[in-house]
Amino acid sequence: MGVVNVTPDSFSDGGVHFDPGKAVSAARRMLDEGAAIVDVGGESTRPGAEPVSVDEELRRVGPVLEGLQGEVPVSIDTSKAEVARRALELGAELVNDVTALRGDPELAGVVADQGAYLCLMHMLGEPRTMQRDPRYDDVVAEVARFLEERLAAAVAAGIPEEHVCLDPGIGFGKTVEHNFELIRRLDELTALGRPIVVGFSRKSSLGKLLGDPDATTGTTAASVGAAVAAYERGASILRVHDVREHVEALTAAAAALG
Ligand code: HH2
Numbered sequence: 001m002g003v004v005n006v007t008p009d010s011f012s013d014g015g016v017h018f019d020p021g022k023a024v025s026a027a028r029r030m031l032d033e034g035a036a037i038v039d040v041g042g043e044s045t046r047p048g049a050e051p052v053s054v055d056e057e058l059r060r061v062g063p064v065l066e067g068l069q070g071e072v073p074v075s076i077d078t079s080k081a082e083v084a085r086r087a088l089e090l091g092a093e094l095v096n097d098v099t100a101l102r103g104d105p106e107l108a109g110v111v112a113d114q115g116a117y118l119c120l121m122h123m124l125g126e127p128r129t130m131q132r133d134p135r136y137d138d139v140v141a142e143v144a145r146f147l148e149e150r151l152a153a154a155v156a157a158g159i160p161e162e163h164v165c166l167d168p169g170i171g172f173g174k175t176v177e178h179n180f181e182l183i184r185r186l187d188e189l190t191a192l193g194r195p196i197v198v199g200f201s202r203k204s205s206l207g208k209l210l211g212d213p214d215a216t217t218g219t220t221a222a223s224v225g226a227a228v229a230a231y232e233r234g235a236s237i238l239r240v241h242d243v244r245e246h247v248e249a250l251t252a253a254a255a256a257l258g
Contacts, residue, residue, distance in 0.1 A: 027040065042058070111163075
């Protein structure tokens, strides 16, 4: 899954794809480089980010989805029902909701009615404050319990279980150690029976691991290392910014692991 953030302020690629034409080209390039789907988002969820209005989010992602004309498989990274509805009308097939259906009470109905796929992600707290001293007794057990409960809520709202994938939410209310423990024990999440999405790409934990306590991003090489490890532990979808490098590394890893 390639990432195209149509935002001025994303931690990872802020501003690079804010121009719709550039975002459309980036999405097409990612598809050429081997992405199976491109995740288009109009709201940054980086630590400390302020929310964006529905109108502003639609202004950002609408022209990009129109420009892609349904030719590129698209995931819409939104928590807002109105944005998801418009994106699905414009050809998106998956709704990637970082609030796991806790943000907008109308979103589950939109996904169910349109027969869309859905990604439910774990987050402790909210983006503005989530990185202030996150604590768990057992991060993996708590994330697993949360995802199981949100999967049940999605199914109760009429979304078929087969349409749902689950994501531990790397960096969303988690320390460096929490993030790596989630990968190390990913089998406890694959045991939930749904495809697991992992988005470690460029996250600050990678920069911190490599020795910079104030890092806000991580390098491509570190991202690839984390993605290959997640793949080996059973992740099905890797959400990444540098598609070519990840596709090459994952192709080699798949050949080696069999
Ligand atoms: N990470 C980000 C945004 N959306 N969705 C899922 N399912 N999993 C993730 O790990 C995830 C996500 C944050 O990364 P990015 O989009 O690069 O930055 P920003 O939120 O600042 O736009």
